[in-house]
Every structure is written in structure tokens, then in C-alpha cells.
Amino acid sequence: MDITPQIMKRSAKLGMGFVILSFLVGITTTLVFDYSARFGPGVNNPEALFILPLMVIPFASISGLLITTPIYLLFVYDKNNGVLEYLLAVGMSQRDIFGGYFKAAIGLCVAAIAPVIMINTVFLPSGLYNTMIMNFLAVVTSVSDVSLVTILTMAFSSMQRRPTGVNTPLGITIGMILVLPEVFLLLSFGSSVFWVDVAMALMIFILSIAMLLLVNILISREKFLP
Amino acid sequence: MLRIEDVSSDYERREVLHSINITLPGPGVYVVLGPNGAGKTTLFRTIAGVLKPYTGAVFFNGVNTYHSNHIRKDIGYLSHFTSLPEEMTVRQALDFYASIEGGNSESAIRKLGLEEFENLKISKLSQGLKKLASVAKIFLRERKLFLLDEPTSNLDPSYSMMIRDMMLSLAKEKMIFYSSHNLYEASNVSDQVILIKEGRLVFFGKREELKTRSYRIGIRSDKDLKPLFLGGYYEKGYYVLTVKDKEETAEIIKKVLESGARIYEVRELDNPLEEVFKGE
Numbered sequence: 001m002d003i004t005p006q007i008m009k010r011s012a013k014l015g016m017g018f019v020i021l022s023f024l025v026g027i028t029t030t031l032v033f034d035y036s037a038r039f040g041p042g043v044n045n046p047e048a049l050f051i052l053p054l055m056v057i058p059f060a061s062i063s064g065l066l067i068t069t070p071i072y073l074l075f076v077y078d079k080n081n082g083v084l085e086y087l088l089a090v091g092m093s094q095r096d097i098f099g100g101y102f103k104a105a106i107g108l109c110v111a112a113i114a115p116v117i118m119i120n121t122v123f124l125p126s127g128l129y130n131t132m133i134m135n136f137l138a139v140v141t142s143v144s145d146v147s148l149v150t151i152l153t154m155a156f157s158s159m160q161r162r163p164t165g166v167n168t169p170l171g172i173t174i175g176m177i178l179v180l181p182e183v184f185l186l187l188s189f190g191s192s193v194f195w196v197d198v199a200m201a202l203m204i205f206i207l208s209i210a211m212l213l214l215v216n217i218l219i220s221r222e223k224f225l226p
Numbered sequence: 227m228l229r230i231e232d233v234s235s236d237y238e239r240r241e242v243l244h245s246i247n248i249t250l251p252g253p254g255v256y257v258v259l260g261p262n263g264a265g266k267t268t269l270f271r272t273i274a275g276v277l278k279p280y281t282g283a284v285f286f287n288g289v290n291t292y293h294s295n296h297i298r299k300d301i302g303y304l305s306h307f308t309s310l311p312e313e314m315t316v317r318q319a320l321d322f323y324a325s326i327e328g329g330n331s332e333s334a335i336r337k338l339g340l341e342e343f344e345n346l347k348i349s350k351l352s353q354g355l356k357k358l359a360s361v362a363k364i365f366l367r368e369r370k371l372f373l374l375d376e377p378t379s380n381l382d383p384s385y386s387m388m389i390r391d392m393m394l395s396l397a398k399e400k401m402i403f404y405s406s407h408n409l410y411e412a413s414n415v416s417d418q419v420i421l422i423k424e425g426r427l428v429f430f431g432k433r434e435e436l437k438t439r440s441y442r443i444g445i446r447s448d449k450d451l452k453p454l455f456l457g458g459y460y461e462k463g464y465y466v467l468t469v470k471d472k473e474e475t476a477e478i479i480k481k482v483l484e485s486g487a488r489i490y491e492v493r494e495l496d497n498p499l500e501e502v503f504k505g506e
Contacts, residue, residue, distance in 0.1 A: 001326050001327065003326060006322055006325065006326075010311065010313065010314075013313070014313055078311070081307055081308065081309065081310070081311075081312065082305050082307025082308065082309035083309050083310070083311060085271075085276055085305055085307065085309060086303070086305070086309035086323070086363070087326065088275070088276045088298075089274045089275070089276050089298060089301065089303040089305075090298060090299060090303075090323070090326060090327040091295035091296065091298040091299045091327070092295070092326070093295065220278060221276055221277060221278060222237060222238070222277055222278070225271070225276065225277070226307050
């Protein structure tokens with residue numbers, strides 16, 4: 001029983017505006033920073049050449065978070081109209097349900113970063129090795145950020161008692177605050193940026209997976225009822 | 227067999243069901259009655275394994291329904307929420323659930339007569355059709371136990387009758403829990419009554435065994451019945467009498483017929499189960 005493909009489809013369909021915005025942000029910012037690194041006024045400045053490609057990473061994360069926003073709303077909507085209750089009734093566990101939305105979020109995030117990777121590969125002036133590193137950083141950062149924000153938002157949303165509560169945006173906000181250091185501190189770590197970023201992404205991702213694995217214990221089925 | 231053993235359930239530590247014990251031996255329709263807030267929905271959720279009882283357990287065919295994901299597939303659970311993604315068409319919604327739990331949307335659509343509406347979005351359907359589409363999802367696959375929380379609410383009389391008939395036909399082999407606010411309907415569906423008040427089981431047995439206060443019946447006849455029964459009065463063409471139970475009604479009918487009068491209709495003007503809904 002895997003609801004991931006259905007959640008991806010429903011989310012993309014319901015949140016088409018978010019999908020468009022996400023691709024627009026990802027593609028535009030990547031083009032701007034890659035172009036600036038290649039042809040901008042700082043082309044002879046080593047610091048600018050280092051920073052500009054790195055700027056793509058936070059925007060790739062934002063792009064990933066944008067495309068997954070409808071998933072958080074879909075989770076609340078499904079809770080409020082009894083879909084989650086029915087999924088429990090047909091034998092799914094809390095973890096199965098969270099996992100479905102979680103994997104759908106990761107899937108959409110990867111789809112949003114794909115054009116960023118392609119543009120980077122074509123336009124980055126810093127050679128194949130550096131480009132691959134940049135792309136790797138963009139992927140791990142975005143995926144880890146999306147995973148933490150998704151799991152936190154769903155956890156907060158499921159603890160919402162009233163349909164009109166504000167737990168969903170609260171979850172998104174707290175998730176964003178937690179991932180912001182990863183996104184922006186990488187600009188302060190000079191040449192060790194790769195390891196710092198990968199370490200932070202790994203920690204965030206492990207935390208998200210741990211929370212997902214513990215969902216059956218941490219969140220009772222009652223929290224999924226309308 | 228369904229065994230509800232000393233079940234108490236709560237929402238955020240607010241106890242709703244208190245030590246419920248019921249054993250249902252086999253197929254049949256069991257009507258769950260009780261006033262609003264009595265705990266009927268909580269009982270259904272607990273049986274369905276959706277809500278964890280904080281004491282006791284529910285066993286269906288010997289398996290704990292909360293702990294076994296497998297046994298929950300044998301249970302068709304209809305809550306009073308439609309539980310359908312509103313942006314989907316009827317067909318898509320049923321396919322969505324069929325992809326999760328298995329089964330066939332085609333047969334469910336046909337069974338509920340939804341062919342005409344299968345390509346309409348759930349959000350565009352009337353409340354009654356939404357309910358019908360919601361009922362369809364419990365017929366996606368074979369079930370052994372049906373938990374139907376007010377299955378006929380929002381349905382017009384013809385659809386209500388269709389659902390009732392389906393349930394009665396299924397009840398020959400399956401176990402059906404049925405809650406309703408419509409007391410006449412409840413009386414028609416089954417004579418097995420589970421009565422819950424303030425989260426406690428107050429009665430489980432045949433409807434006849436449920437002690438009720440007197441209620442009124444109306445008789446339409448071709449003769450004046452006043453001389454036969456002095457305590458009655460005429461109202462809207464019916465001769466109205468107050469009786470204690472069905473036995474007394476049978477006696478009255480017998481007496482009317484013996485007098486040579488013809489009976490066109492006998493009806494209950496008050497439902498004997500009505501007091502169930504009063505907070506007494």
C-alpha cells in the first residue's frame with residue numbers, strides 16, 4: 001500500500017501555481033547566478049567566482065520547498081475530510097501515511113531541482129568536477145531541507161485540533177528556521193563548504209528519517225481523525 | 227465473531243466509552259442507537275482499529291483489530307465524513323482507494339448505480355450522491371464486517387431503501403454494525419439493538435426486550451372504533467390508541483377484526499425507540 005504516486009499527482013494538480021513558481025524561481029536564479037559567474041563584473045574576482053555559484057544552493061532549496069508546499073496543505077485537507085481516517089481503517093499505519101506524503105515531497109523536490117542541475121551543468125564556468133560538487137550540494141541541501149520541513153509540518157498539522165488552526169504554517173515556519181543555517185552558513189565556510197554542508201544536510205536528513213520511523217510511537221492514530 | 231472486551235476509549239484523555247463489553251456471535255444487522263454524543267462514532271472507530279482503546283481490546287475472528295493491519299482490510303468502515311478527495315471524479319476516487327486496498331471500482335460503481343455520475347467531480351455532487359460515492363468505497367473489495375456510521379444520512383428515500391436492502395441482503399453472511407438517527411429506519415433494519423448512553427452500554431438484545439414506555443398507534447378502519455375502545459380518539463383519519471407493546475397492538479387488531487370491521491392501515495405514531503434518544 002503506497003500512496004506516494006497519488007499524492008504527487010494530486011499535489012501537483014492542486015498546486016499548479018506552486019509548481020510553476022517553483023520552476024520559475026529555480027531556473028531564473030540559477031541562470032542569473034551562473035551567468036553572473038561566467039560573464040558578470042566579478043568574473044576576475046576569485047571571491048565572487050566562489051560565492052556566485054554557491055548562491056544557487058539556497059534558491060534550489062527554496063524551489064524545492066515551494067513545490068512541496070501543496071503537499072502540506074493536502075495533508076491537512078485529507079485529514080479534515082476523513083481521507084486519513086479511511087486510510088487508517090483500511091490497514092495503513094501512521095508511518096505508512098506520513099511516509100507516502102514524505103516520499104511524494106522528496107519526489108517533487110527532486111523534480112524541481114532537475115532543471116537547476118541541468119542549467120548548472122551547462123553554464124557553470126568552474127569545470128566538471130566543481131560543477132558536480134555544486135550540483136551534489138544543491139541536491140543534498142534541498143532534499144534534506146524539504147524532508148525536515150515536511151515531517152515537521154505534518155507533525156504539527158496532525159496535532160491541530162480545529163480545521164481553522166494555524167499549525168500548518170507554524171510547522172513550515174519552524175522547519176524553515178531550522179534549515180536556514182544550513183542554507184546560508186555555507187557561504188561563510190570558504191573552501192570547507194562542501195563538508196560543512198554535507199554534514200549539516202546529513203544531520204537534518206537523519207533527524208527527519210528518525211522522526212518518520214518513530215511516527216507510530218510519537219503520533220497516535222487519533223491525531224489523524226477529522 | 228466480534229468480541230468487544232472491556233473497551234474504554236478516549237480523545238485526548240477525555241473518556242468517551244466506558245468499559246464496553248459485547249460479543250456478537252455471527253452474521254446479522256446490529257443497530258447501534260444512542261443520543262448525540264453517546265459514543266456511537268467512537269465505538270465504530272474503536273472497532274475499526276482507527277482509535278486505540280486505552281483499556282480492553284476489540285477482536286474480530288480472534289484478531290485484535292487495532293494491532294493487525296491485515297484484519298482491518300476485512301472491515302468495511304463508513305464514517306460520517308465522505309472521506310473522498312473532492313478534486314477527483316467518482317471513478318478516480320474509487321480507483322485511488324482500489325490502488326491502496328485492492329478491489330474493483332467498476333463493480334462498486336455498478337453496485338451503487340453510480341454509472342451516470344462516475345465522471346463527475348466529488349465536489350460537484352450533491353450531498354446525497356457524495357454519500358453514495360462514499361458508500362461505494364466499502365464495496366471495493368470483499369469484507370466480513372461492515373461498520374456503517376449513519377449510512378443513509380443525506381440520502382433520499384429511494385437511495386436509503388437501496389442501501390438498507392443491500393445491508394439486509396449482506397447480513398445473511400456478514401456482520402453489520404449500523405447506526406442511525408432515523409428511528410423508523412432503525413426499527414426496520416434490525417431487531418438487534420445496541421443501546422449506548424453517555425459512553426456506556428445500557429442495552430444489547432432484541433428490540434422487543436428493550437423496555438419502552440407506552441406509545442401511540444393509529445388504525446384506519448371502515449367502522450367507527452370508538453365503541454370498541456373507549457380510551458381512543460380520532461386524529462387525521464386514524465383512531466389513536468395508546469399501547470404498551472406489540473402484544474397489546476396484536477390484541478387490538480384481533481378485536482377489531484372479530485367485530486367485523488376491516489382494517490386499512492395500522493401505524494405507530496410514536497416510535498417506541500424514541501425514548502432512547504431522550505437523555506433519561
